[in-house]
Amino acid sequence: MSSFSFLDSGLGLTVVVFLPLISAIFIFLIPKKQEMLIKLITLGSAIVTFLVSLVVALQFDFNDAAELQLGTKVSWISSINSNYEIGIDGISLPLLLLSTFISVLAIIYSFEHLPEPKNAKGMMSLILILETGMNGTFVALDLILFFVFFELVLLPMYFMIGIWGDKTVRSVSGLKNDIETRLYASIKFFVFTLFGSAFMLLGFLGLYFRGNKTFSIPELIELGTNGAFTGTFATLVFAVLFLGFAVKVPMWPLHTWLPDAHTAAPTVGSVLLAAILLKLGSYGFVRIALPILPEQAVAWAPAIAILSAIGIIYGSLACLAQTDLKRLIAFSSVGHMGFVMLGISSLTSIGINAAMIGMVAHGIITGLLFFVSGSMAHTYHTRDMGRLGGNMKLLPKTGAILAFTAMASLGLPGLAGFWGEFMALLGAYNPLPGLNVTIFRSSMVAGAIGTVLTAGYLLWMLQRVNLGEPKEEWIDQELHDADNYELVAWIPLVILTVLIGVFPKLIFGATNDAVIALVAKAFGG
């Protein structure tokens, strides 16, 4: 790969992170009327970003996946000893690729499917800014840098929901006045995540002061695995980190922002939210919370496992009660992320690997589900499953992909979703030695029951939405089946779902060594 050597020493990753942002700024300067130009630039930059990330992946030395590679460390805020320190290892690489890839698809989808009020300029630049935040979080190796990128996603998503979101007015329990869904959802999303991250920042600072005044994640990991952080201090720090990440994941009972945000967000917003934003939280656990505070991770693991198990069951049961298609899918994310967290909480290489593939798979599958459901909501102008039905007849292509994705989402073996669920259960059965086996096995059983419930609500959803005869109100209407833009955005995800399902080495090949090294370092096993 010598021909790409100019992308060494962090340049490639830097491009991956900042190219979208630069393009976004560039787009700001283009007059609003040049819509096509804006779209093309956006797409171009997203594709270039994706290609560069592919090149980075090619350069990545998979035999040494446990090591952080292709990074750099440049002084950033010298007065607080914070650096522009980036790099990727086997854990972050798949997520980075996922992020750049989904962004491209989201932009392709947006070409013809801008929600009201159109404004391509705004939407495109928000997507690009969002991409920078997401990519940045996955490559950042400095707590402060991580924090900045982690938070960078808030604003674009807030506006995406708030401006392009669902405009129906609904009543909200506890509030006297009815409120537009998008407004409620956007502020809820924002406040929740900010609440978590404000405390997370305090935790970062705590680490900084106890850890020789460094924000560098690798250095802190070194310190943490050597037992530098102990006692009440560590408990507090882990608590706030947990809060910060758990809100994002989201773990029960901090999940309540998610159904609202997903339901209200425009299609692309839900896709990006589900596919990547949620991963920031779980990635944070794997990258920061576990290795830096291993002792605390062990102490907290049972609690996390229980919460995950509750999340799985809770999310699935909540799904069964939904009438709103997107809300159902949103709640399904609670359940699926529960599996991811269950895997992480086992603190074994199996569990964490499961979490990694679970993240990627959930990103792909739920992303696709939101694509499809968003598109359907757009076509039918309703998300009420009671009114839908016979979708397979009305929109065969969309329906087929919906069915496929639902199957993938329920963890069908041979498709991507299977590995995360199965392996998470596998990990939870035998957690790290020293953890309370009863709790974990109970959680595993709960998770296993969750798989049945998952199958239940997804099939039920399919039955209500896809199958049966179309309702009268749709029969004479002209409904548009998936067009080419949509198919171009969706088919790659379908293919990826199958590929990862059949050949999980695509993910495990990268993550396994890194995860083993992480577990060995942090927990000695």
Next chain:
Amino acid sequence: MSIQPILIAAAALFSIGIYGILVRRNAVMVLLSIELILNSVNINFVAFNAMLSDVFLNGQIFSIFIITIAAAEVGIGLAIVLMLFRNRETANINEFDLMKW
């Protein structure tokens, strides 16, 4: 003599001034009360100067500055009161509650 009576008198004058600004309705009267307060500070400075036998006369100089500033404040205060009066036909500060909430 002891410095204490002087200081207590100054403190008393200060409190009287405070009472004045809290009770008076007419803005001009409030300004008068403020002068009392400033004057009490002057007494403090001069008395301390005398007590310390400060050869640099810091206290006296300070009080001269205070007097000057006080004069300026009065000027400003009156200007504002005048402006208020123009607009409201009253100088009672307790009637200015447009921005209660």
Next chain:
Amino acid sequence: MEAIDIFSYFLLLLLLLSGIKVVTTSNVIHAAIFLVFTLATTAILFILLSAEFVALVLVLVYIGAVIVLFLFGVMITRAPLGPNAELDNDQNKLFATLISLSIFGIFTYILLQTFDSTVVISEGTSTKLLGEILLSRFVFPFELVSFVLLGALIGGITLARKDNALMDEDQI
């Protein structure tokens, strides 16, 4: 106790009484006059404390200029010149008394605790020295204070000036 001490106590008593009158009298003109009285008493006190120059400034600036300004202000705002029961905000009185008394209490408590030295009465003037110090060590604040005055002057005039065109426009 020396005579001058008795005089000083008397002076201080006078100071306080006139001060109280300033804030309690129901006649605006009386208030201004009592202020003059207070300031005059203060000036005498300053002379006793060997601060002749300060006393002089006090008399010149306050009694000469400021009081006139006050009276002017009283006139121009057409405050009732006779006794006026509405001059005070009765509602505030209780609290005002409490507040001022507690401030007085705190101050006195601390002052009595801290300061118990004596002061030398009437040692002699030091005006020349004062002038020298003022124009050497304190020349910078001296310059600055001129800005304060200038600002007050300019701003005061601008604000107080009657500005027909503007007023009419805004008051519609």
Next chain:
Amino acid sequence: MVNQNFVNFLAEGKPEYTDGGVIAEFTWLIVVLPFLAALFITFLGKYLPLKGAELALGTVLFIFLYSSALLYEHATKGIANEFFINVGSIGSYDLEFGWVVDGLSIMMYFVVGTVSSLVFVYATNYMQGEIRYTFFFTSLTLFAGSMLVLVSSPTLLQLLIGWELVGVCSYLLIGHYWEKKENSSAAMKAFITNKIADIGLMIGIIVLALSTKTLRISEILYQSTHDYEDIKTVAYLGGVLLFIGAMGKSAQFPLHVWLPDAMAGPTPVSALMHAATMVTAGVYLLGRMFPFYQGMASEALDVVLLFGVITLLGAGLVAVVQDDLKKVLAYSTVSQLGYMVTAMGSGAYTAGLFHLWTHAFFKALLFLGAGSVIHAVHTNNMSEMGGLRKEMPRTFSTFIIGTVALAGLPPLAGFFSKDEILASLNHEGHNIYFIISVLGAFITAFYMTRAVLLTFFGEYRGDGHPHESDKMMTIPLIVLSGFAIVAGWVNIPGVYTGFTTWVTTRKNAIVEYHPESFDLVAMFSGFSAGIFGIGLAYYVYQLSGKAVDGDQKIKIKPIWKILENKYYLDFIYFKFIIDPVKITFAKFIDSFNTNILDRFVNGVGVTASKAGDIVYKNLDQEGIDKVLNLSSSGTDTIGSKVKLIQTGKTQQYLMYFLVGVIVISLIILLVL
């Protein structure tokens, strides 16, 4: 690629076994080909002359031929080999796919290949003109592929994958006519019931994999036959869990409820999946894991046996009261699966598989025959059939062969396999189970005869004019009836026991009883049960003149009612599991979410806002007003109202300020 442990293990005592050479190495073709074909059918099928059916047919024919070749090779030389492809590592575990070529899998390949080929041929005609014809063949092909993934799996992981894929295909096929809600509900029911059972399989696999540190079946078996300690501790648990999985697919009581409902799918589907292949997956699993069960988890086998027996009797009884022809066959299938499981549970490995083998052919035959009938009369209800033997002679005769084979009369296939099971039960001394099994054989003969009589004899009770089906449908029937006759001959005690050698490649691993010659007790009781059943049914139904009235004679009300309601299982499931979950729990959680969690969150927001209100209005803006009013209320009550209006804010601000100073001073001077 070849696991040496396993080769040795397979060949222990039989060194002459070969690795199968090229033909074994390319077995992956038959696994992969269906998936490719499915892809092509989906996207290109519409443009082909036969709408994609030819691709599907070609594929299964290839499978048939290939598996025949394998079978021949195996029968002559003996093959034992397995192949692995690493698809990722996770922790210290290798995730592997692959294919195993040994007697058991070859037998299954052959069953799948044969039955599929015939059903496919049949379906091209049967489904002619039906909706989603092409997609139907996609699903069928996918199913064949999934089944092959399942049976070819050398690792538990691949087994699980194939297992669930089979479930999905069954979902697709049962729900083929998804316009009607009952059909999609039946599909869902099948899927969910299987999924519930899969929890057992999944956890079982997890338990086994974690204690043996491998996912390879052969290694697990090796460890279980070589007294490894780790696996011993979990053997019982693992065995039971795996069996729970098997119960789902192989429709064992009480998880059998999905199978009768699955008859909502087109009949070829029922023939292929719910008779011959998919439902045998559970038995196949037990067979595949048999050395483990026998070596480690013999207590678990007792559980297996118990459920097998319950199923064979329970389902048989329900079959008696069914009016729907396909449902009779469905319950019969459940009952026969009970036999297979009983065999496995009693340790009769070969017998169980042998019954699987024979049953696949004659049950497929019966289903296809039923399909032929239904195709002709457009109803499933036997009360609207009758007298069809004249109109549909070929269907009739083949159906009779199937019935006789099922009833267990010599020399047809069912006789030999059932006999081997009974012999094994007898030999093991499971007397009660033996009696029940014989009773089961009697019931089997009874309800099958009842079905035949109601369908083909008497007067035609339906509308229209039924006529014999097309050749494309009858030829498979004829071929299958051939199999139904001869399939049993591959394992005649004392005469030819080829089948035993085929499937028992693990010479030392499986210790089981093989009758040197016929077990006379078993043979006689089995045979007479069959005869007696047929006779009784004939007596009840045919002699009564009007076939339908036969039911009235044997109707013992309470029992009948229980049977008609299928032991109230569905009722219980819905009342106590599904409804609570779907309605009560889900609604509760949802309302918890909106009314408690969300309300709490919103409440925090509202509280903050209220706090803001209080701070701003009452403290920041109005605080002193209130205090002042309080203080002056006693002294000046009349004027207080006026004064409130006149309250000057400025002086209040000043007061704030000073009070602040005083308070702070006092705190600092007195407290700190």
Next chain:
Amino acid sequence: MTIVTAISLDLLLPRKLKYIVALVSILGSLIAFVPIIFQYANYSSPEILFEGSYVIDKFSLILKGLFILVTYLTFLLSVNFVESDEYYQGEYYFLLLSSLLGALVVTSSRDLLTMFIGIELASTPMFLLSGWKKGDQKSNEGSIKFFLLGVLSASLILYGFSLLYGVTGKLVFSDIANTLIQSDLNQSPVTLLSAILILAGIGFKISIVPFHSWAPDTYEGAPLPVTAYLSVSSKATGFVALIILISKVFYDSGQGLGIILVFISGITMFVGNLSALQQTNPVRLLAYSSIAQAGFILAPMAVAGITSNYEDGVYASVTYLIIYAFMNIGAFLVINLLQRNIQSDDMYDWGGLAREMPLAGIFAVIFFFSLAGIPPLGGWFAKFVVFRSLLSTGEIFGLSLGIIGAINAVIALVYYSRISKIIWMDSPNENVKSNNDTLIPSPLRVVGFVSLILTIVSGIFPGIFSNLGEASSIFFNS
């Protein structure tokens, strides 16, 4: 010598510009920036003048630069404002420059008298300017409230100063501090009382609870640019004075004072934020927000008072001040821009305005979310350094203040996001008349872009500003 010339230049500039139009003032304030830069570049050691009462060190230079820049931006903000309503331009600019001069003096003042004069010089022009909208009764009212409280606060400061003088007989801070230590009076009641009185007086300027009550009314009444100046420069002046006093005079009498400040800071955040939640008038909202921000800026100094680790505290406060200045000016600019189009005191009348004025909409997003502390906008770093200094010692007060700060950051987000929400997401209010004045005059454009760039740069490369903060934090050792 360059330093002396610079001071004289500082001194002379305003006088020269008396009665000269805006342009000259603006240029003048820019020109004044130049010597500051030179001085900073050639800085070697602190320059001490007038027997220690006037010191030029990095701290003062940095803050002088800040004040000049802020005033420059205020000028730009004022141009259209003053012109449009035919206000007295010359006087207006002169008064602003006088106030600037006062602020500049405060940064360098190291004795009681100079500081007092500096504070007075900085605030008296503001009393006048806040009443500059002569015909507007709200402006009048705000002005008189501001004035009366201002004078009272000045009196309190003076009384406090007099006590300090009485105890030590000195005016220069270092002398006072030495004398206090020598005579062991650091913790004596009189020192504390003087500290409290001075704190209260300065507390008025920085508008911390309970000395904040004037702020909303005055902000609402005053001309918008003046309000911006008040909330930024005037407040910063107070903070500079507070920082100097705490770290130069009372640095060893901290414990009790620090605890009081901790409480004040916490209460200030809560009162400011919770009250801001209730506001519909954007200016009042910003007023309360600036009260809350004052709590944030105060927090590091409070904890520094307890732990006597002033370096971190000053660093955090100064960095916060610098970043806060630009984003707050920007916020006022946004309100100015929006008000130009729809003249309303109720921000809910601005629904959907950003569609018409996208640039203003983007400004609103950037500045308000920066105030809320959302990365990558500058505000996050300001908050971050505050948190950092709060947690630096592990002190329980610092920790609790950190948690209070975190909670408040969340509360604040709600109202900061509200304006963006209204102008971007709400639908236009039918009953409101728009002036259709969507054009942004170039001076305002400059303000917008300068603040925008500084806000974003300070968020992305906080190193630049944090270096300034760090440099300034060393001053108290010198």
